[in-house]
Amino acid sequence: MDEVGRIFGDVGLGQFHLILVHPVERGDYLAVDDEVHGHVLCQLDDLKRKSDLEFERAGALGPTDEASVHQSLLGVARIVGYRDDQGVVKCPTVPFRPGARVYRAEEPLIAEVLGLKRRSNSGAYVGLLRNHNLRVELDINQLVQRHVSVLAKTGGGKSYLLGVLIEELLRHKVTCVIIDPHGEYGSLRAASEKTARHARFGVESQGFARQVLEYSPDVTLNPTAKPLTFSLRHTDPRDLLVFMGLANVKTFLGPLKQLLEQVGAANPDYTVRDLVRAAELSEGAILETLHERLEYVEESKLLGPVGTSLNDLVQKGAATLINLRGIAPDVQELVVARLASTLFDNRKKDKIPPLFLVIEEAHNFAPQQGTATCSRILKNIASEGRKFGLGLCVVTQRAARIDKSVLSQCNTQLILQVTNPLDLKAIAQSIEGLTDGMTEMIQSLPVGTALVTGGGYHTPLFCEIRPRATRHGGESVQIVAA
Ligand SMILES: Nc1ncnc2c1ncn2[C@@H]1O[C@H](COP(=O)(O)OP(=O)(O)OP(=O)(O)O)[C@@H](O)[C@H]1O
Ligand SMILES: [Mg+2]
Incomplete structure (x- = not known):
């Protein structure tokens, strides 16, 4: 092993200081030879260059003067541990000796202690x-049973990484439902262009056209999707007002209920057309508005005599995209609420396969402040879903704005670059084992590198995300030609 430095000063059980004779980067893995336990894996958490150049002397230097400076590179390393005879990761219970040599860790030691092994199934x-x-292979059972969060600032690579994750779930025939507010995931059908990075990461380009289903409440805007409809009879009058785009419940709820009763008494299997006709025949300004908005609902085809069949919507081993592009935010919330409740109820009865429910832009669907129509059901799934094989994956650019109880239930976190101090604070509070050094590193992660916590690993690790086998659908829009 290459020696990189020596331990000095007071040595703790969790971390120690070292003087470096060879430069290493923050986050690099190191090894110390412990007398009792052999090689122990450590990680460089912080670096500092110490010098004898004082403030006064530096200030007195002329523009061409060279300073004669004594300097040394000092590091702080965190002890990750060693594997004992039973395969359990432990840390030595006696501190390392000051003066002990520190080496660059070799890959077999890193793989053994971190548990980086192939999990083919x-x-x-x-x-x-x-x-x-x-x-880096995440344990799929852990992902689905114990929930996932994907956090990064905008443009940080969340959707790209989620695409990678869904490709893997599809390869393993795991059923997924993806709430896709921007209609970005249809590109999972198409293979990506092969690049040199594909060869380096050992990734084959591959499309998943046969395993991708797409539904949308608006198929005019999203013509690649099949229509997503809900049963009118099972729609609460308040929800119907949301579908109609009417926010003033006080004014409209009473007259709408009356209309529903009147039409329902004449024909229990009524349609939106029946409601439109009845409203048209009634008089008054309120009913005129109801008439106009019901026509809009009829056009949207969101509510039918029977809703989209769950057996069509959720199919074993397929990813169902719920494309909400162009749908009003309150209608999006309602669609998520209805869908999430139906999935949860049917999972409890084991009528659909275990599945992974992905919520993109999750801060809009389970906000920390205020409520969305679907907040409650998403919180229920976060706290109880794992008992019923319903995994939740929340994706957000604002960790501080998503409901804390949802975020803290996610046992696997995939964190890309985050710079907002409030978001960083929310992340630091929801993750165990995150050091100050790691929190600082999150702020300067290059696009495509993620901090992975959980997912079957006992310690957080930095991962360079593999290229996509499918095309990425979330490309930024070019404003002017390059
Ligand atoms: N692992 C990666 N490898 C290569 N390129 C990447 C990677 N991750 C992201 N990118 C590039 O960065 C851009 C932004 O990524 P992405 O669309 O995933 O960001 P995002 O976090 O989802 O942003 P937003 O919050 O706006 O939805 C993409 O156009 C993609 O080309
Ligand atoms: Mg995105």
Whole structure:
């Protein structure tokens, strides 16, 4: 092993200081030879250059003067541990000796202690350990049973990474339902262009056209989708007002209920057309508005005598995209609320396969402040879904704005670059084992590198995300030609 430095000063059980004779990067893995336990894996958490150049001397230097400076590179390393005879990761209970040599850790030690092994049946290959040729494979059972969050600032690579994750779930025939507010995930059908990075990561381009289903409440705007409809009879009058785009419940709820009663008494299997006709025949300004908005609902085809069949919507081993592009935010919330409740109820009765429910832009659907129509059901799924094989994956650019109880239930976090201090605070509070050094590193992560916590690993690790096998659908819009 290459020696990189020596331990000095007071040595703790969790971390120690070292003087470096060879530069290493923050986040790099190191090893210390412990007398009792052999090689122990450590990670460089912080770096500092110490010098004897004082403020006064630096200030007195002329523009061409060279300073004679004594300097040294000092590091703080965190002890990750060693594997004992039973395969359990432990940390030594006696501190290392000051003066002990510190080495650059070799890959077999890193792989053994971090638990980077091939899980052919249950592994979601998301990328390589940063600066190493070691595969990071998340345990799919953990992902689905214990929920996932994907956090990064806008443009940080969340949708790209989620695409990688869904490709892996599809390869393993895991059923997914994806709430797709921007209609970005249809590109999972098409293979990506092969690049040199594909070869480096050992990824084959591949489309999943046969395993992708797409539904949308508006098929005119989203012509690649099949219509998503809900049963009119099972729609609460308040929800019907949301579908109609009418926010003033006080004014409209009473007259709408009367209309529903009147039409329902004449024909229990009434349609939106029947409601339109009845409203048209009634007099008054309120009914005129109801008439106009019911015509809009009829046009949208969102409410039918029977809703989209759940057996068509959810199919084993397929990813169902719920394309909400162009749908009003309150209608989006209602669609998510109805869908999430139906999925949860049917999962409880085991009528649909175990599945992974992905919510993009989750801060809009389960906000920390205020409520969305679907907040409650999403909180229920976050706290109880795992008992019923309903995994939740929330994706957001604002960790501070998503409901904390939802975020804290996510045992696997995939974090890309985050710079907003409030978001960083929310992340630090919801993750165990995150050091100050890691929190600082999150702020300067390059696009395509993620901090992975959970997912079957006992310690957070940095992962360079693999290229997509499918095309990425969330490309930024070019404003002017380059
Ligand atoms: N792992 C990666 N490898 C290569 N390119 C990437 C990677 N991740 C992201 N990118 C590039 O960065 C851009 C932004 O990524 P992405 O659309 O995933 O961001 P986002 O976090 O979902 O943003 P938003 O919050 O706006 O939805 C993409 O156009 C993509 O080309
Ligand atoms: Mg995105």
